[in-house]
Amino acid sequence: MGVVESTAVIVRMWEVRAHPEAFGELLSWVCDAMLPRVEVSPLHLSSEVYSSTDQRLVVISKWRGSTPEPFADPPSHLVARKPQFWDFTEVDR
Template sequence: MIVRMWEVQAHPESLADVLSWVCERAVPAIGADPNLVGTEVFSSLDSRIVVITRWRREPRELEGPPGYLVTRKPHSWDFSPVEL
């Protein structure tokens, strides 16, 4: 399993718009992929949005929101589970 963490920071006045965009456009765009196991979306007090996706195989890229809504392009990192 591969876990991808995708993060973007909205301009403070655009947080609601970016969150709506992520939930209504970006996440549904990958939702039908048979390798997708699950998705979670989080927001923070400093206008960041994080999407955690779990994949059976190579993760798909999440589309970034319109540039005028965010402080910079999104970043993503891939992780694999650690057995304890």
């Protein structure tokens, strides 16, 4: 087993928890403000947004190359804590 070569796709998992009263506004910010800024990058392949019952949003984005575009921090009044992110590469199995 090993990591696929550098031409592999990088998958970024970005997660944030909303203040309960701000979930809808945070979702709108992610979809209408944050993602359009990164989706114009020529290295961007795709992004999907997921929600959970505990006021979390997760964005799974796929990128060519070794370093995805940074995601902007959401307005602080919308979130219970700062977002976290992790980058992954596919494992050859």
